Amino acid sequence: MTILRPILATILSLVLGLLATSLFHESPLHIFKIFLQSGFGSAYDFGMTLTYSVPLILTGLSVSLAFKAGLFNIGAEGQLTMGALAVAVFAALVPLPSLIAPLAGALVAACAGGIWGALVGFLKARRGAHEVIMTIMMNFIAAGISSYVAVYLLKDPNTQNPQTLPILPAFSLTQYSLFNGAPVTFALFLSLLIAVVCWLYLYRTPYGFELRAVGENEHASSTAGIGVQKVQILAMFFSGALAGLVGVGEVMGRVGCFKLDFSPGYGFTGIAVAFLGRCHPLAIIFSGLLFGAIQKGASDLEIFTQNVTSDLALVLQALIILVVSADGLWEKWIPVKKGKA
């Protein structure tokens, strides 16, 4: 039943969203065809869909891991900024042999994002500061720091764009030629691997159990002898680290430097991805792919249709969230079996 709901919700909102396009004198079927074509039509298209999906899967995981611990992490955007910035600086300045360079880069990205998240976790656990407010504010601080670095400290003098020096060649990940130029790299498998690891961590280890227990009921966990503060800090660290890993694909895989404002709101879309996947790490892979495909398809609409713009992606995302979260409606249509609720 839990699987059925998001799937039905997705189909329903896709239908609604596509029907809406008929208001603008476009045939919904034609639009749907463009969507399919541009999301999965060729190796290149599919590669681009995967490229869009990777950061969304990671931020989706980041949000859901924190959510499992009862924390609402709106700061994935800031954490991924710090992760990407750290790996860009590290990869531009520290010469390493190409065997270990990408691994070291990934560690740096994860640690930077993790520390950015753990700061919030620490303040939450020790001082009771609300994590929503804190993470939002940390997003601004991250934006400020990254722009200081990209504009003043490590500015690439060869360009008008605010971006850091290019990374050393040893750090750049190879793009698979299979996808005809779409920048698909090892980051894709990394994100899939991480999703599985997250699932194992949450559901197959005592630490994961503690984390979920704290998320379900802080006081009960505390009574049961779980160090709630430690768990919260750790959860925010992992959550931040997952977001920070976005930097691996974006900096070492795709761009080759840190570009200011490179993220079109991956951290925020990640929240939607997490909720569509009901915060289940393996389901997030699919919801991430779906959101990636929507993003890819929607921007192609601008090229192939007269009246529909890429904003349709936002409409579809909003509809999906609306339909998924309309709990009362679902209870009426598909009642949960008694005794299982």
Added chain:
Amino acid sequence: MKHFGLLLFFFFSCFLFSSQATAKPNLKVCLIFDKAGHDDHGFNESAYKGFQKAMSSYLISSDSRIFEANADEQVDQALNGFARSKCELVISVGVNISEHVKTKVANYPKLKFLLIDDVGAGENVRSVSFREDEGSFLMGAIAAMKTKTRVIGIVGGMNIPLLQKMINGYKAGAHYVDPRVTVLTSFVGVTVAGWNDPSKAKQISLNLFSQGADVIFQAAGGSGLGVFDAVEEASTNKDPIKRYAIGCDSNQNSIKPGLVLTSMIKNITQVVLSSVDDMVEKNFKPGHIVYDVKNNGIDWALDSHNRSLFSISEIKKISKIKQNIISGVLVVSPVH
């Protein structure tokens, strides 16, 4: 075999005239904008105007498209889509987009590219850049001429090299007219969002007013509208000092008539149109074109909205400075 081409042409024209009463233009042109969009009241909009003009005068096909890219990979995707949908000329508007497009031009040998604000290489690439420093020099000179407080300001979107070039030009122009003028500099933001935050630009302008500035040059893209709002507010609040704004990129005199001293015009509309014309006439040549005051690519705006702000002798003085830049008597150097 000699007449084969003629025969083909005959068939082709028969086909053309039988299928359509009037020949529709079939040149497909595609524009890529950055996330400020095509209606930013400035740089992008003037490019869009060129596109619209080309469309309404039936130079280009109605299949022509504009695309607003939020991120680099979207630019890649757009190029791929344009190539697939039989686009012939791709125009990348602004340095953010052009910088990325220029690295990709080699992948699309069949497409022609017009890069605005950056310089690329290739047989299918025409690059266009502007001497903003010359324009800013003129604006600085005009501001220094009109200031009563001997304090003038410039509000930039964010601190990038282009802005430094403009600030240097602005300062040089102001000091050329009056060395005692103080130039205040302020930036709206530290991220790209700084180009699109009018309310913050307004606060900054009010702040510059309180420091004595009475002329503010906006070089802040979409945020610039906030500078105009600040000037209007000063005027409605019966501020004893008359405050003026200076527009940028397109002619913005009409946004707040009488309060906008002048605008630094970058003639992007013309740049777009002339490249479209060249495409229509199969005369598109690669290379790098620099637009400056001399070839009318950069100019100051004087129209019915601001003529009453200048005396005849002032207009003469400004024209003299412009003439000196054109003749090379006055050399504006981008770096100081």
